């Protein structure tokens with residue numbers, strides 16, 4: 001569905017390499033995550049993929065064509081990191097305006113606009129101006145605008161920043177339901193929990209490069225290190241890394257009574273730490 005080959009993009013006359021020889025493919029119906037910290041190059045990558053920026057080198061093929069091709073672009077839904085909504089319009093007017101730009105008319109436009117507003121949980125507030133929305137609600141409206149024309153592929157740049165957990169979970173459920181109907185998704189985030197929960201495969205990005213790309217489980221197996229066994233007895237907590245956490249737990253139990261215990265599997269945060277020597281979180 002999307003093939004990015006040897007993509008490079010610099011800013012400031014070549015002084016700053018934002019994207020450095022990046023390649024990946026997204027299969028139809030896949031939810032693909034680009035995970036990385038601030039400045040990793042996620043937005044630059046997505047902006048080249050949707051034709052908002054020109055690459056210095058490499059190529060992008062999307063849905064069988066070029067992102068510059070208007071027929072291809074009409075099948076994409078894009079929610080940019082910098083909000084693309086009109087503050088002075090109501091939510092409903094925003095969604096209808098962008099729907100009409102995509103060729104929707106009359107009954108179909110109304111039906112799709114209502115659906116998109118329900119998709120993001122803003123239907124009850126559809127008559128309010130965007131300027132009166134909270135940050136998280138604006139972010140959700142930005143997403144409603146991206147889905148109104150029933151795109152085949154969604155490219156979402158940090159779509160949940162500032163969105164509360166309940167709305168976020170509802171959005172995830174809705175995205176997963178659309179995938180069942182054939183949607184493909186490129187999703188950027190710096191929240192490893194989101195990548196872990198939503199994405200079929202994740203590319204870990206840092207300083208313009210993809211450091212690793214696989215399913216979450218395989219990334220953790222390859223780069224996550226060992227599990228930790230955490231035990232507490234007499235008010236003292238001990239954390240022990242173990243290849244076989246169950247055997248370690250049994251050994252600790254035999255050594256004395258345990259008040260509490262748990263096993264922690266490594267997560268994508270640990271994968272990032274092992275790959276870069278730095279934490280994903282600030």
Ligand SMILES: Nc1ncnc2c1ncn2[C@@H]1O[C@H](COP(=O)(O)OP(=O)(O)OP(=O)(O)O)[C@@H](O)[C@H]1O
Nearest residue numbers: 011012016018037038039040041042043044045190
């Ligand atoms: N228009 C621009 N002009 C100059 N430098 C830019 C521009 N856009 C991005 N950059 C630089 O390119 C690098 C990658 O930025 P990018 O926005 O792609 O990162 P990101 O992974 O999306 O980060 P964030 O998580 O903060 O959104 C950064 O060093 C940034 O300063």
Ligand SMILES: [Mg+2]
Nearest residue numbers: 042043044081
């Ligand atoms: Mg960004």
